[in-house]
Amino acid sequence: MTAPLKHTVPSERARTTSFNEASARTRVELLLDAGSFVEFIGPEKREVSPHLKIFDLPEQFDDGLVVGGGRLDGSPVFIAAQEGRFMGGAFGEVHGAKLTGLLRAAREIESVPVLILLDTGGVRLQEANAGELAIAEIMRAVMEARMAGVKVIGLIGGRSGCYGGGGLISGCCSALAVSEPGRIAVSGPEVIETNRGVEEFDSRDRALVWRTMGGKNRRLQGAADVFTDDTVQGFRDAALELLSLVGAFGLDRLKAEQARLADRLQNFGTCADAIDLWAAQGIAQAEQVPDLSADQFISLANTIGRTSREAR
């Protein structure tokens, strides 16, 4: 939008643009092959939330979700990106229906993968029931798409993290990529503190929040498959890597995922803090993990290994 950017080649912009700070539209533009993105139900359609005006709240023309198709390294992909700054990226009725529709289209076509750039606090409280239903519909649509052979990749590195129903949806994906500022959980820090007390989880302890829900721990726990530096190019590379790794989905894979989660609970269920979990995985100087640079952390994570390719 400013003169210098206009004359910079897209790949250079992708390398120098923080995924965390970029808007949903910029993430989509720079993640896909240059100029390949075609939006479905774009802002000019004005498919806004039917609920927000009741609460005297401003609408957004795309209801906080950009969906469409494009190319990634020459191959077709569907893509959905949540705008985490509009109502915390939360799922409302229209927002959710756009993602459900995209996943159903992918299910019908079977051969085109879906990238979901999750950036959300969960359900939009003003649209409570419609939002909750949207989450359920999206989870079903993800699983149905996967059963039809579609790879569904979650990319998590936005400001709102991936919480509430977004956390549930991320758990349904074929694979996840995450950056350090990306956080993945269902109940957020303040929800846990409100319900279980500050002794259980101090939501103002930012270091605790990040080492528990942040990208590094989620990678080491096996919840996320790939950890990337916070650039749009990093997420593009991660998406390509995951698309090449994800295998066929079926009952065997679900059983393997169940076994993986049972093992994790068995091995680490008594850990009171993420640092204990890292130490139990054999990481020397586990308390220094939060201070590692992205490159240092990726080297470390690769020594721990990945989630089994048979699981998820």
Place this chain on the structure above:
Amino acid sequence: MEDLSFQHTARERAGGTKPIAIVGVVASGNLEVLVERVLPGTECQLEIKTAAVGFGEVWKAVIGDFVERYSPGGLRFSINDGGARPDTVSLRLAQAVRLIGEGGQ
């Protein structure tokens, strides 16, 4: 919420050929501007939905200044405002005209 509408006649038609552009997000102190090349001649129209009620005179001044400086003839602007300050509004309007004008005059 308050709805505002402004009609202007610009000096000349806006440059470029793109039919549509969008900038900004609806967040506290921010706004989105959807601009569409749909009006004949040098007409210019702005439709605003704002969360900050009672600032019609400020909008009128900001938009009058914008139309004078950028001459956005033929463009319709649809704005969802989350309570942005006047300087942010001016910036987004300028970005919208610039974006829709990309790709040649």
